Amino acid sequence: MNRKIRINYYAIGIFLAIFFIMIALNSYTPYVADDFTNMYTKGDVRVSSIADVIYNQKGRYVGTNGRTVAHTIGALLLMLDKYLINFLNTIVFCLFIYFIYRFSRLNDYFGIDITSKKYKKLIAKNKYGRNLYKAFYILLSFLAIWYFTPVFGQNYLWVMGSANYLWTSVIILGIILFIREMAILKKTLESVPLTLFIIIFSFIAGWTNENSVPAMIVIVLYYLVKMKKENTRGIIYIVFMLVNMLVGFIVMITAPGNFVRMKYFREPGSLIEKLAFRYSNMSDRFIQYLLVLFMINLVFLIIARLFYIKKNMEPEVYCFAGFISYFSMILSPTFPPRAMISSVIFFIISIIMCISVIGRVNIKVGTTILTICIILLGYNFSETFPEAILANSKYFDEFNARELVIIDNRTLNKVENIEVLSLKTDNKYVAAYGLEDCKENHNDWINSSLSRYYGVRSIILRKE
DSSP: OOOOOOOOHHHHHHHHHHHHHHHHHHHTOOOOTHHHHTTBOTTSOBOOSHHHHHHHHHHHHHHTOSOHHHHHHHHHHHTSOHHHHHHHHHHHHHHHHHHHHHTTOOOTTTTSOTTOHHHHHHHHHHTTTOHHHHHHHHHHHHHHHHHHOTTHHHHHTSHHHHIIIIIHHHHHHHHHHHHHHHHTSOOOOOOHHHHHHHHHHHHHHTTSOTTHHHHHHHHHHHHHHHHHHHTOTTHHHHHHHHHHHHHHHHHHHTOHHHHHHHTTSOOOSOHHHHHHHHHHHHHHHHHHHTHHHHHHHHHHHHHHHHHOTTOOSHHHHHHHHHHHHHHGGGGSSOOOGGGGHHHHHHHHHHHHHHHHHHHHHOHHHHHHHHHHHHHHHHHHHHHHHHHHHHHHHHHHHHHHHHHHHHHHHHHTTOOSSEEEOOOOOOOTTSTTTTSOOOOSSTTSHHHHHHHHHHTOSOEEEOOO
16 A cells, blocks of 8 residues: 655745745855865866866875865866856755754654553644644754854855865765664664665765764764664664774874874964863854854753653763864864854754654644744844845955956956955855955965966955
């Protein structure tokens, strides 16, 4: 007998809204900063083939950093037309939100003593799994990401930024969800080819991002311990995946380019003094960017535990993973706000898990909490989204105007010291926010990249 397919029109409507929001923002986003650099090989040849990408990544691995997977994705994207890049980034962002939502999904009886009459009545009464209730989680996931991401434009609109953080986050969350279904939902592996692919793909996941991977490893270790304790089938596959993750991570962090790059950052004092200075700086920035989100997470952890004292430690582990992701960057001499996105993601997932626990015990309370969160975050979105569109539109127009100046000068055969205006934005939903722009020195890396892109000898900043 064929199973009836149930369509959640609420969820479809929300994803369509997210799609149009992100496609609009992407459409107003030009190339910025490192995008211009990554379009070319060291020999000033425009990257146009897989061979060029491989050549570039070999050089990066030796001379810049070991984040080869992320930069390969970025290089492949930059080979495409910008309209296609906008579409792909929008689709991947929607997939990213869907993956976060998936952490709210559990079997009706998961974690609940089904022999208890109390919980049987509650499950029957709550009708857990209603379409609107599920759709609320999707909307909350998007609104939370929108509000709490420190530099939204850099993470999700900037081409190289999205490759480093959006695309790699999708890879990591996909692997974690696969493992979670085996460890928590007790799903068995039915497809051998898919299983082998996922095991191999876990190596790529381990090679994605310096601070996301340690958090992922902590989460996988938790699932391994849980599977071992409960004698769950398929644990050997998770062991293989974890080993591959560790190998990929080692390949990334031991890249010669990491040690070359560290020489560019000069920090006084001994190693202990450097670590102490970094920790102090990171603590201040945690308070600035993540403290509110963490405190919300902590409140929900307490509430969920009060609602169901016997629930597992999954939400707490994801909260801890957020800390691991953040403070693992103490080993790096630099920590830009865009790298904090991993902590934001894991804190939000932990919150969503907590609300899911509450909803299984009492869907009315769960729905009320979701509604309140959506109203509060939705109010912020209603104010910031129009501003984001206007800021992106303004930056895009100014970028096009500057481009016309360069092209006009080139047409008139004036190809040296072309003067352009600086492009500035103070809106975090613009890709260029916080990134470098054209300088007065024509030999600066960004000036050289722009000159190469437009086919002129040199570009300089016009003095205002």
